[in-house]
Amino acid sequence: MSEKKKIASKGVSRRAVLKGTAAVAGVGAAAAVGGFPTVWANELKDITLRTLGLAVSNMDPFAKMASDALGFTVQQTAIDLGSIANRGITQPKSFDILEPAYLQMKFVWPTGNFQPVDANRLTEWNNISPLYTTGKIWDDSWYGDGQNPSTVQYVDSPDATGFAAAGSSDMLTCMPILHNADTLGLRPDVITRPIDSWGELLNDEFNGKTALVGFPAIGLMDAAMALEALGMATYGDKGQMTRAEIDKTIDLLIEYKKKGHFRALWTTFNESVNLMLSGEVVLQSMWSPAVTAVRAKGVPCVYQDLKEGYRSWTLGLMLPKHNQGKKLDATYDYLNWYLSGPAGTFLGRQGYYVATPDNTKKDMPAAEWDFWYEGKAATTEIRDPFGGLMEKVGAVRDGGSYRNRMGRVAVWNSVMDENEYLTDKWNEFVAA
Amino acid sequence: MAPMIERMQRYTTALQLTPLGITLLLFLIGPIVVILITSFWKFNGFMTTPDFVVKNYVKMFSSGLTLDNYLETIRIAAIVWVTTAVLGFIIAYYLVFDLLTLKSKMLLFLLCVVPFWTSGVIRMIAWIPFLGKEGVINRAFMGIGITDEPLEFLLFSEFAVIMSYVHVFTLFMVAPLFNTMAKIDPALIEAARDNGAKGWQILLHVIIPLCKPGIAIGSIFVISLTLSDFTAVRLLSGANVGTVALSISNTIGSLNFAYASANSLFLLIVLLLIVGGIMRIVDVRKQL
Numbered sequence: 001m002s003e004k005k006k007i008a009s010k011g012v013s014r015r016a017v018l019k020g021t022a023a024v025a026g027v028g029a030a031a032a033v034g035g036f037p038t039v040w041a042n043e044l045k046d047i048t049l050r051t052l053g054l055a056v057s058n059m060d061p062f063a064k065m066a067s068d069a070l071g072f073t074v075q076q077t078a079i080d081l082g083s084i085a086n087r088g089i090t091q092p093k094s095f096d097i098l099e100p101a102y103l104q105m106k107f108v109w110p111t112g113n114f115q116p117v118d119a120n121r122l123t124e125w126n127n128i129s130p131l132y133t134t135g136k137i138w139d140d141s142w143y144g145d146g147q148n149p150s151t152v153q154y155v156d157s158p159d160a161t162g163f164a165a166a167g168s169s170d171m172l173t174c175m176p177i178l179h180n181a182d183t184l185g186l187r188p189d190v191i192t193r194p195i196d197s198w199g200e201l202l203n204d205e206f207n208g209k210t211a212l213v214g215f216p217a218i219g220l221m222d223a224a225m226a227l228e229a230l231g232m233a234t235y236g237d238k239g240q241m242t243r244a245e246i247d248k249t250i251d252l253l254i255e256y257k258k259k260g261h262f263r264a265l266w267t268t269f270n271e272s273v274n275l276m277l278s279g280e281v282v283l284q285s286m287w288s289p290a291v292t293a294v295r296a297k298g299v300p301c302v303y304q305d306l307k308e309g310y311r312s313w314t315l316g317l318m319l320p321k322h323n324q325g326k327k328l329d330a331t332y333d334y335l336n337w338y339l340s341g342p343a344g345t346f347l348g349r350q351g352y353y354v355a356t357p358d359n360t361k362k363d364m365p366a367a368e369w370d371f372w373y374e375g376k377a378a379t380t381e382i383r384d385p386f387g388g389l390m391e392k393v394g395a396v397r398d399g400g401s402y403r404n405r406m407g408r409v410a411v412w413n414s415v416m417d418e419n420e421y422l423t424d425k426w427n428e429f430v431a432a
Numbered sequence: 433m434a435p436m437i438e439r440m441q442r443y444t445t446a447l448q449l450t451p452l453g454i455t456l457l458l459f460l461i462g463p464i465v466v467i468l469i470t471s472f473w474k475f476n477g478f479m480t481t482p483d484f485v486v487k488n489y490v491k492m493f494s495s496g497l498t499l500d501n502y503l504e505t506i507r508i509a510a511i512v513w514v515t516t517a518v519l520g521f522i523i524a525y526y527l528v529f530d531l532l533t534l535k536s537k538m539l540l541f542l543l544c545v546v547p548f549w550t551s552g553v554i555r556m557i558a559w560i561p562f563l564g565k566e567g568v569i570n571r572a573f574m575g576i577g578i579t580d581e582p583l584e585f586l587l588f589s590e591f592a593v594i595m596s597y598v599h600v601f602t603l604f605m606v607a608p609l610f611n612t613m614a615k616i617d618p619a620l621i622e623a624a625r626d627n628g629a630k631g632w633q634i635l636l637h638v639i640i641p642l643c644k645p646g647i648a649i650g651s652i653f654v655i656s657l658t659l660s661d662f663t664a665v666r667l668l669s670g671a672n673v674g675t676v677a678l679s680i681s682n683t684i685g686s687l688n689f690a691y692a693s694a695n696s697l698f699l700l701i702v703l704l705l706i707v708g709g710i711m712r713i714v715d716v717r718k719q720l
Contacts, residue, residue, distance in 0.1 A: 264670020279566040423686040431674020
């Protein structure tokens with residue numbers, strides 16, 4: 001099941017400008033419009049960059065914004081997470097830029113289908129969040145279980161199949177674009193008492209009214225967060241479980257399932273939203289924008305800050321080997337634009353954090369920055385990137401500040417070494 | 433002269449068969465061969481690499497999960513099959529024997545086809561708002577006081593999966609049954625009646641035997657569709673019921689193409705055995 005949307009945006013207005021004026025004037029206009037000097041615009045204007053990724057960062061208005069700023073066409077296609085890795089492995093020629101999650105890096109990078117991103121060509125690399133270069137945004141950040149992004153960020157050589165130590169090279173597996181943290185979402189109209197622990201996911205009080213993420217590895221990590229919080233299981237590393245830990249977790253999950261727990265397992269954004277909207281589920285692990293989507297339909301929903309911290313994830317842009325020459329020049333223009341600020345504002349208004357927060361801060365109006373990043377009460381109406389009203393004055397973002405979320409990452413979305421075993425056991429849980 | 437014409441005819445036949453042959457070779461046989469090859473490849477937890485290992489098959493046949501999944505899948509398929517056969521027979525019978533004019537028969541038959549203007553997946557999803565805790569049925573039941581609490585088994589359960597299959601697949605039973613029933617010579621039924629057969633005797637000894645090919649063709653459709661579908665299981669059981677196809681889909685999701693290939697081939701073989709069995713019992717070709 002892939003929810004497929006073809007999104008194409010042609011830099012129409014941009015082209016009209018180029019046609020009507022001298023090239024130099026055109027370049028000037030591009031700089032004025034996009035805030036980024038597209039020196040190559042004239043030479044690259046016939047180029048079409050095809051990106052393939054999740055719907056969170058692949059959509060018409062975003063493609064148009066990029067096309068307008070850069071003077072060539074950015075064409076974005078949104079597919080589901082599993083299909084992204086599939087396409088990266090089996091059809092690397094079908095896109096120019098792939099946007100996998102870091103958890104898929106161990107699947108996608110060793111295929112040899114990709115070239116490293118050259119950090120020296122990234123004009124904003126010195127502004128990149130230390131999350132990617134050292135693994136911690138602040139000195140007191142939690143490093144987190146599982147696959148910290150910095151551990152799969154670097155390679156020694158273009159042909160390397162393994163990863164290099166954080167900060168040890170100029171060759172990147174991908175260019176980081178955005179990150180966020182997931183936690184439990186709940187219906188405050190149904191659950192009126194305070195919820196402060198992942199353990200509530202397994203509380204008999206909510207028997208038959210909870211859901212798990214249906215991606216085996218992630219669903220298992222959520223369950224591990226809950227079981228650990230309840231003191232029913234302990235883990236050396238929740239993002240890198242041993243067979244014994246997997247067995248224990250699945251056995252307990254099966255016990256809970258037999259008691260009637262887990263109304264459903266969801267695998268797409270929309271499924272998780274619908275489960276909450278329809279009242280099938282009142283407590284489940286959710287993506288932050290899914291919580292927003294539920295609220296946008298007029299149903300109360302809270303993205304709950306929990307004492308055990310967050311399960312976090314991040315996405316990057318990967319370049320297939322066939323992307324060369326002028327197209328590669330255009331690609332680096334796109335990468336540099338991505339980190340330069342406007343994209344950070346656009347995606348920030350959906351609740352995601354782009355990998356160069358300092359540039360986002362420069363571009364985003366201060367009142368919005370305070371709401372999205374600082375966890376302060378809104379002093380202005382908060383609107384999504386499409387102009388829709390999200391929060392009124394006085395509202396505070398669930399989950400608190402950027403630092404509260406990203407400084408308290410308990411576990412990173414990961415693919416475990418026991419991935420195959422884990423999938424088999426997960427299928428047993430499904431069949432139980 | 434004669435042998436030459438014969439030879440030319442043979443070439444003509446071969447030529448006429450070529451487009452279909454090439455299509456089948458490219459789009460049916462080809463992919464199956466690829467799946468066969470992949471099923472012997474090796475998966476190290478992250479990558480599938482070309483190799484020749486029987487590990488995938490050993491794992492499949494030694495895992496208790498395989499048996500559990502097949503039992504569950506076949507159980508669902510059996511319930512769906514019986515239900516669609518009974519429903520399909522009744523509907524086709526009504527269309528063919530109870531309606532008098534050809535016009536009304538064709539009109540109602542076309543009406544049966546109308547739902548097919550939307551995709552099967554959408555028709556499956558459409559059940560969700562209907563069966564949910566706050567769905568139409570539960571609201572109605574609680575509204576008129578039949579139940580106090582929402583009936584939870586209606587959605588995200590095996591029941592929901594079977595219901596959607598019956599809804600979507602019954603027509604695959606109706607169509608071939610309609611076809612075979614319409615071919616029954618009314619004189620045969622008259623003759624049976626003249627010889628003193630009662631209604632149920634006519635049904636049992638005349639109509640049902642003559643409908644066997646229709647039942648067989650419908651069964652092949654329904655069983656193969658049920659065995660191979662994972663969409664309804666994902667959406668309507670909340671991915672909570674373990675069927676073979678869902679387990680293959682989960683395996684692909686974890687990028688273990690090799691194990692998924694081995695499982696797919698085995699499912700194909702099971703399906704072919706069932707179809708072969710049906711064809712042995714009923715000679716479909718003779719009656720077409």
